Structure formats: C-alpha cells, structure tokens
Amino acid sequence: MGSIEGSGVVLKPSRARDRIGGFTLVELLVVLLVIGIAAGLVYARIESDPRRVLDNEARRLASAMEHAASLAQWRNQVLGISAGGAGYRFWRREASVEGDRWVPLADDDVLLPRALGSEMGARVVSYAGQVVADDAIVPLAPSGRNEPYAIELDSAQWRTLLLADPLNRVAVSATAPR
Numbered sequence: 001m002g003s004i005e006g007s008g009v010v011l012k013p014s015r016a017r018d019r020i021g022g023f024t025l026v027e028l029l030v031v032l033l034v035i036g037i038a039a040g041l042v043y044a045r046i047e048s049d050p051r052r053v054l055d056n057e058a059r060r061l062a063s064a065m066e067h068a069a070s071l072a073q074w075r076n077q078v079l080g081i082s083a084g085g086a087g088y089r090f091w092r093r094e095a096s097v098e099g100d101r102w103v104p105l106a107d108d109d110v111l112l113p114r115a116l117g118s119e120m121g122a123r124v125v126s127y128a129g130q131v132v133a134d135d136a137i138v139p140l141a142p143s144g145r146n147e148p149y150a151i152e153l154d155s156a157q158w159r160t161l162l163l164a165d166p167l168n169r170v171a172v173s174a175t176a177p178r
Contacts, residue, residue, distance in 0.1 A: 051157075054155050055160070058175070076142045079105065079140045081138050122153050123151070126150045161173040
C-alpha cells in the first residue's frame with residue numbers, strides 16, 4: 001500500500017488511521033485546567049460565607065483551648081487564654097521577683113496569637129459563672145480541674161459560644177444570628 005508503481009508517486013499512510021483512540025496530552029491539560037479553575041471558584045465562594053468562616057474559627061479555637069488545657073497538665077504550669085477585640089492569645093504564668101506575671105506563649109504553633117480579621121471579634125464572656133473584665137486572662141490549672149468559662153466569637157451577622165467545662169472539654173454552640 002505504500003506506493004503506486006510506475007507513477008513515481010509515493011503515498012504515505014494516513015495518520016488518522018494509525019492513531020489509537022484517546023485524548024492528547026494538551027486536551028487532558030485543558031480539562032484539568034478547567035476543573036482547577038472551577039474548584040477554585042467553589043472554594044472561594046465557600047470561604048466567603050461568614051457563617052462558615054465563623055464556624056471554622058470556632059472549631060479551631062475550641063481545639064486550641066483543649067490543647068492548652070492538656071499542655072498545662074503536661075508541663076505542670078498555669079497557662080491562660082485571653083480574647084478581646086479581633087483576636088485571642090495564650091499565656092503562661094511565670095514567677096518573677098516582682099510576683100507572678102503573665103507572659104505570652106510563643107513556643108507552641110497551635111497556641112500562637114491569632115488575629116481574626118476586621119469582620120470578627122472575640123471576648124471572654126464568663127469565668128466560674130461570673131462576668132469578667134475585657135482584658136481578663138482565663139487560667140488553665142496544671143491539675144486539669146478548671147472553672148467553667150465561655151468565649152464568644154461574633155461577626156456582623158452571626159455569633160457562637162465556646163463553652164469549656166471543668167474537665168477541659170470545649171463545646172461549640174450552634175452559630176446563631178445576632
């Protein structure tokens with residue numbers, strides 16, 4: 001089939017007939033690019049939902065609070081948490097010549113200070129059933145037995161409470177309208 005004798009013309013087999021069925025690499029890359037862009041748009045839409053952002057932040061803080069309580073027991077030292085304005089921070093109580101003082105905790109990645117952004121706020125609502133000052137630091141005892149306390153996270157439209165019990169379990173309430 002390669003040539004016709006006597007005419008001096010050489011015919012090459014058609015490439016379309018020799019090609020095995022399937023997609024080219026370029027076609028596959030275009031499809032992956034479209035899927036990636038679509039997934040990015042969906043993710044951006046989910047992250048822009050203020051209720052979901054508040055829920056995610058509440059779960060993150062609840063985990064950090066439980067971690068801090070466990071760390072206080074493991075290290076046998078008093079740790080603390082403060083929440084005010086647009087963020088929260090964990091502390092360590094340190095003895096000094098002038099007396100005990102709170103020092104920001106900086107040696108644990110989970111317990112580093114956290115800024116919540118301009119749309120969200122945090123505050124300690126109560127400790128041991130009592131209303132506390134805005135700049136209060138809630139202590140976490142090395143014994144593992146702590147007073148119950150509550151921290152509120154809020155945004156312009158939503159709010160949620162984090163409720164810590166004496167056994168250091170933190171419950172996140174359902175996010176509710178303000």
